[in-house]
Amino acid sequence: MKRRKLALALAACMMATVVFTGCGSGAKQESTQAAAEPAKEELQSQSNETMGEADTQTAISGGKADSVTVGIMSDPENMGPWSGMSQGRIAVLFTTYEYMITRENGMAYGVLAKNWVQADPKTYQVELYDYIHDAKGNPLTASDIVFSFESAIATKNYGKLSVIDSVTAIDDYNVEFSFNKELEIGEFENIMLECAIVTQAAYEASPDQMATTPVGTSAYLVEKYVPGSEIIMKDTGNYWQTDESLVHGTSVHNVSEIKFSVITEASQHTVALQTGAVDISNGVPDTDISKFGEGGEFSEGNAVGVVLDNLTYDVEYNMSDSSVFKEDENLRFALAYAIDKEGVNIGAFNGNGVTVKDFANATYPDYNPEWDNEEYYDYDVDKAKEYLAQSAYDGRTLRLEYISSGMSEMIAQLLQAYWGQIGVNVELIGYDQMMGQQEQYNADGFDILLKSTGSTDYIVNQWKLCWDARDYREITGGTANFVVDEELDRLMQAALSTDTYGPESIEAFHDYLVEKCYGYGVVEGPINIVHSDKITNVALDIRKQILPGACSYAQ
Amino acid sequence: MWKYIVKRLLWMIPVLLGIAIVIFTIMYFCPGDPAASILGNSATPAAIEEKRIEMGLNRPYMVRLLDYLNQVFLHFDLGTSYFQNQSVMSGILYRLPYTFMIAIICMLLQILIGTPLGITAAVHQNGIADRICMVIALAGVSIPGFWLAMMLVLLFAVRLGWLPPYGVGGLQYFILPCIANAFAGIASQARQTRSSMLEVIRSDYIVTARAKGLSEREILYKHALPNALIPIITVVGNGMGMMLGGTVVIESVFSIPGIGMYTTSAINNRDYPVVMGGVLFLGALFSLIMLLVDVIYAYVDPRIKAQYEGQQKSWKRRKRANG
Numbered sequence: 098m099k100r101r102k103l104a105l106a107l108a109a110c111m112m113a114t115v116v117f118t119g120c121g122s123g124a125k126q127e128s129t130q131a132a133a134e135p136a137k138e139e140l141q142s143q144s145n146e147t148m149g150e151a152d153t154q155t156a157i158s159g160g161k162a163d164s165v166t167v168g169i170m171s172d173p174e175n176m177g178p179w180s181g182m183s184q185g186r187i188a189v190l191f192t193t194y195e196y197m198i199t200r201e202n203g204m205a206y207g208v209l210a211k212n213w214v215q216a217d218p219k220t221y222q223v224e225l226y227d228y229i230h231d232a233k234g235n236p237l238t239a240s241d242i243v244f245s246f247e248s249a250i251a252t253k254n255y256g257k258l259s260v261i262d263s264v265t266a267i268d269d270y271n272v273e274f275s276f277n278k279e280l281e282i283g284e285f286e287n288i289m290l291e292c293a294i295v296t297q298a299a300y301e302a303s304p305d306q307m308a309t310t311p312v313g314t315s316a317y318l319v320e321k322y323v324p325g326s327e328i329i330m331k332d333t334g335n336y337w338q339t340d341e342s343l344v345h346g347t348s349v350h351n352v353s354e355i356k357f358s359v360i361t362e363a364s365q366h367t368v369a370l371q372t373g374a375v376d377i378s379n380g381v382p383d384t385d386i387s388k389f390g391e392g393g394e395f396s397e398g399n400a401v402g403v404v405l406d407n408l409t410y411d412v413e414y415n416m417s418d419s420s421v422f423k424e425d426e427n428l429r430f431a432l433a434y435a436i437d438k439e440g441v442n443i444g445a446f447n448g449n450g451v452t453v454k455d456f457a458n459a460t461y462p463d464y465n466p467e468w469d470n471e472e473y474y475d476y477d478v479d480k481a482k483e484y485l486a487q488s489a490y491d492g493r494t495l496r497l498e499y500i501s502s503g504m505s506e507m508i509a510q511l512l513q514a515y516w517g518q519i520g521v522n523v524e525l526i527g528y529d530q531m532m533g534q535q536e537q538y539n540a541d542g543f544d545i546l547l548k549s550t551g552s553t554d555y556i557v558n559q560w561k562l563c564w565d566a567r568d569y570r571e572i573t574g575g576t577a578n579f580v581v582d583e584e585l586d587r588l589m590q591a592a593l594s595t596d597t598y599g600p601e602s603i604e605a606f607h608d609y610l611v612e613k614c615y616g617y618g619v620v621e622g623p624i625n626i627v628h629s630d631k632i633t634n635v636a637l638d639i640r641k642q643i644l645p646g647a648c649s650y651a652q
Numbered sequence: 653m654w655k656y657i658v659k660r661l662l663w664m665i666p667v668l669l670g671i672a673i674v675i676f677t678i679m680y681f682c683p684g685d686p687a688a689s690i691l692g693n694s695a696t697p698a699a700i701e702e703k704r705i706e707m708g709l710n711r712p713y714m715v716r717l718l719d720y721l722n723q724v725f726l727h728f729d730l731g732t733s734y735f736q737n738q739s740v741m742s743g744i745l746y747r748l749p750y751t752f753m754i755a756i757i758c759m760l761l762q763i764l765i766g767t768p769l770g771i772t773a774a775v776h777q778n779g780i781a782d783r784i785c786m787v788i789a790l791a792g793v794s795i796p797g798f799w800l801a802m803m804l805v806l807l808f809a810v811r812l813g814w815l816p817p818y819g820v821g822g823l824q825y826f827i828l829p830c831i832a833n834a835f836a837g838i839a840s841q842a843r844q845t846r847s848s849m850l851e852v853i854r855s856d857y858i859v860t861a862r863a864k865g866l867s868e869r870e871i872l873y874k875h876a877l878p879n880a881l882i883p884i885i886t887v888v889g890n891g892m893g894m895m896l897g898g899t900v901v902i903e904s905v906f907s908i909p910g911i912g913m914y915t916t917s918a919i920n921n922r923d924y925p926v927v928m929g930g931v932l933f934l935g936a937l938f939s940l941i942m943l944l945v946d947v948i949y950a951y952v953d954p955r956i957k958a959q960y961e962g963q964q965k966s967w968k969r970r971k972r973a974n975g
Contacts, residue, residue, distance in 0.1 A: 183689075
């Protein structure tokens, strides 16, 4: 109990830090760039060594290089600032554009925003640096922020921006954002991180709405874009932020020329690294990773870095009225206890992932470390069988739905095997991304859902992706997996509200979810990054994409 | 002959209309939502619905179909990509040269290697040369293109370092993809040529030619080959059509931004305008190639030319008879 209280106190300190650095707190606090020391989310990897933890060493001081080639899996297709999200776009967005703020290790820092203040529950005011200009030299003022946000909202490509009522320029360097509701924890920062900022002058001068000729305020300008093949960006040498202490990871420019090479076939990433055609890639197939590791066939001149993904593989039960799980808590527990999470980690990720003790993983700043010591459906076949015996399970085949990409298929097979061990028959139903997104709301289409979810800020925002019934009620009648539970809704809203967000509300939600077992986390997977010795430190953005400009290079 | 060509071109209109209706219907009923794809995994159902309305995806089937047919056939506009915000036609035309380059090189390889292989095999039927040619042909038909592609990459790019493993640029970037892509075509061509030639060289007029004392070379290239050309041309035409639309695997392995990659990526993203536009464009291209094949038939075989002209004459006669 004492340890639990201590953990709560520690978590409270973390909350206070988060709140008082001005990240959308309920209190009218001013946030400034200098609120915290810069801390880069960076993977430090040494030659032929595999590191499992992110390092907080700054990349600004790192060595610089003339050029680097990054292998990416997909073409951005459209490099315009407001064309939605895709695998190809997220790989290049932070190198091309800057945003109002950036986030590193869960903390928000101003990029274009010098500081920001919450004027009233639905209004925020943001002050900009008064010396910003884009890569073509056009000065950026408040009217450009208004233009960027209004253009992004008009595309309807960004759901998070739908809460904005208006964006108004107060003067040249101050902007006011009015919202149609009181924002929840982390929501303001997420909105600021959603919209790429460009100058109206550059956008209107672009012949194709920046689809192939983007101009952001970052240090890099696209010199050549061959759709489907490569993007070459060059440091303009005229980056607006001259105070290096204010340059954060997404804006660091340690390399003069960045070439993104689109390589759609995973095995070609291996070849490209072998032949030196690319310097760094996160697309090497898992089966080839060991070849670049210590003692591997291609270890000379190469290194492997392993960093934990922010995505967690979760199991969600279908809790709709027609589902076997709706009234059968014992069946829910039986399946939960039957999973050897460490076995899944080893089977799917060679042990490079980590098992989780919540619906989300431990990388969030508001994660309670005390949960690591708690029992969380720990693997126990006997217990699973006991629960199964008490359940109403009649031997029917249950359908496990998953998106058949990445490691989901392997994890689904492992879950099928574990559940088979206690006598539960499971049929696997794999969908492609598009079909999976649609079928997850079809109550008759599945019994269990394997999903990978993650947030770029707080644990509560990962929970929100499944458990906030306000987002799903119209379609599912409850949460994303059809749970209709007023207490769960109350606890979720308490954890999300800026007034009640804190260790108590987080703990209460966690405990309730564990008690009800509507769904649970299984494992957090790793991301393998293979790079040449030329790169000494690999920098990643909040979505765990490589930031070539912020990497450090061998002198 | 010209009338025949015009008639065939006019027939392409209902064919393309049919393709447009079929592909639109398939995409309409295809599960998956482009709005969800644009907004990403964390989008709420409400945001997705709003985007669907904005994109017009909530409209009834018939309204959308008629709108699409009107746009394509009356305004000659294939639409705009949901993701690239770029006209589908310009997207296709940008990528066409890559695919076309591969298809043309592969076709040339197919003709220049496959045909002599087939002729050699036929002339030396059951001999060593025949067996060697047919083993090569069998390997070409049996080896999957992607596997051969990776083997070529390992040998020529990784081990020898002679050629680039992927990407686009100079002609050197097309060597490995074209070899990998053409191998199966060469094999089909060799097999088809052999079988056509075998049929022809047993004909009476070949025996007569020999009896007249013509040289084997003259018999082969002046008498046998022209008469064996029809099935060979068919294989080349089909191969060209397949290569224009079906280089997906090779484009994917070698990261070539061609039409195959464009349409498969669009299928994954449910980018309906690109998928429909791509299929329609390839349909039109394939129809034109088939027309070209038929025209070549007429020039290769006078009997077919006479048949085409005969159809025209009988049509005129019928017209006159009907007053």
